[in-house]
Amino acid sequence: RKEVEQDPGPFNVPEGATVAFNCTYSNSASQSFFWYRQDCRKEPKLLMSVYSSGNEDGRFTAQLNRASQYISLLIRDSKLSDSATYLCVVWGGGGGNKLTFGTGTQLKVEL
Amino acid sequence: DVKVTQSSRYLVKRTGEKVFLECVQDMDHENMFWYRQDPGLGLRLIYFSYDVKMKEKGDIPEGYSVSREKKERFSLILESASTNQTSMYLCASSRSTLTYEQYFGPGTRLTVT
Numbered sequence: 001r002k003e004v005e006q007d008p009g010p011f012n013v014p015e016g017a018t019v020a021f022n023c024t025y026s027n028s029a030s031q032s033f034f035w036y037r038q039d040c041r042k043e044p045k046l047l048m049s050v051y052s053s054g055n056e057d058g059r060f061t062a063q064l065n066r067a068s069q070y071i072s073l074l075i076r077d078s079k080l081s082d083s084a085t086y087l088c089v090v091w092g093g094g095g096g097n098k099l100t101f102g103t104g105t106q107l108k109v110e111l
Numbered sequence: 112d113v114k115v116t117q118s119s120r121y122l123v124k125r126t127g128e129k130v131f132l133e134c135v136q137d138m139d140h141e142n143m144f145w146y147r148q149d150p151g152l153g154l155r156l157i158y159f160s161y162d163v164k165m166k167e168k169g170d171i172p173e174g175y176s177v178s179r180e181k182k183e184r185f186s187l188i189l190e191s192a193s194t195n196q197t198s199m200y201l202c203a204s205s206r207s208t209l210t211y212e213q214y215f216g217p218g219t220r221l222t223v224t
Contacts, residue, residue, distance in 0.1 A: 008151075032211055043201060043215035044154070087153070091211050098144075098169070099213060103153035 001026055004102035006088050012108045017078050021105045023071040023088030030100075031092030033064055035073050038085045038104065047073075047086070078109045114138070115216035117202055123222045130189040132219050134202030142205045143185035144213065145169075145177060147198040154201065160185055192223045 006023045013019045025033075033050040048055055050062040050071050061074040071088055088102035118133035136143065144159040146169075156169030158177040166177050174196060178186045185204075189196055199220050203213040 034211060043217055045215070046212045049211070098156055098159065099211065101146075101154040103151060 002102075003027060003100045004088055004090050006102040006105045008103060008105060010106040010108050012110060013078055015078060015080060015109055015111055017109075018074065018076045019078055019107065020075075021073045021086055021088075021107075023073075023102055023105075025069050025071070025088075025090045025100075027090070028066075028069060029092070030069075030090045032090070033071050034089040034091070034099075035060075035062055035071075036087040036089050036101070038087055040084070044087055044101075075107075078107075080109050080111070083107055083109045115202055115204055115214050117200075117216040117219050119219050120217060121220050121222075123224065124189075124192050125224055126193060128189075128192050128223075130192050130221065130223075132187040132189075132200055132202075132221070134185045134187070134216055135183055136185075136202075136204040136214070137183065138204060138206070138214065139182065140204035140214075141182075141207050143179065144203040144205075145175075145185065145187045146201045146203065147171070148201055148218075149198050157187065192221075194223050197221060197223045 035047040036044040037047040038044040050064045052064045055062045059076045063072045085104040085106045087104045090100045115136045145157040146154040148154045160166050160179045176188045199218050201218045202216040205213045
């Protein structure tokens with residue numbers, strides 16, 4: 001079983017739609033959680049951290065459910081520029097002091 | 112502005128060649144990392160370094176070695192390149208062990224023929 005699992009997509013949504021991505025992690029000792037964004041043929045960049053209390057940054061909301069070992073990312077009012085691959089990332093736990101990346105969920109926002 | 116640079120964007124090498132991938136960061140970061148990224152497998156950690164002359168194996172170190180002689184520079188070495196090492200190689204750095212945000216370089220797409 002992969003340490004971090006994501007639906008690869010692609011998710012094709014119209015501009016203005018709300019879209020949600022989910023991610024599960026296998027190690028209950030994992031300590032910190034993040035979403036990174038990777039544009040086509042570019043490097044990954046940190047999008048936001050994920051907290052149990054939820055974390056909102058403009059149109060983006062991230063949520064953590066430790067009991068279910070589940071992380072989510074919600075994007076409201078999707079823009080064409082949101083088209084990218086979203087990587088679920090976990091830090092710590094059995095993997096040690098390093099980041100473990102999911103394989104990513106691809107989002108395509110269309111006119 | 113944060114900057115991580117890698118020596119080449121594209122590289123083509125023959126099987127058995129020794130390959131050097133260079134990474135430089137200008138942020139005075141303590142930690143540096145080498146990943147490879149393959150479709151369906153995501154980013155996998157090869158090696159990382161917490162300090163000069165220090166190195167730690169990641170999840171897939173076999174067939175690779177690293178060198179960190181200066182704080183700003185982290186090199187990945189393929190002693191004898193093989194076709195299964197064809198991949199996108201990404202270097203990253205972070206300020207300290209307790210800092211989770213990693214800054215990535217643009218990547219080197221290596222093809223081994």
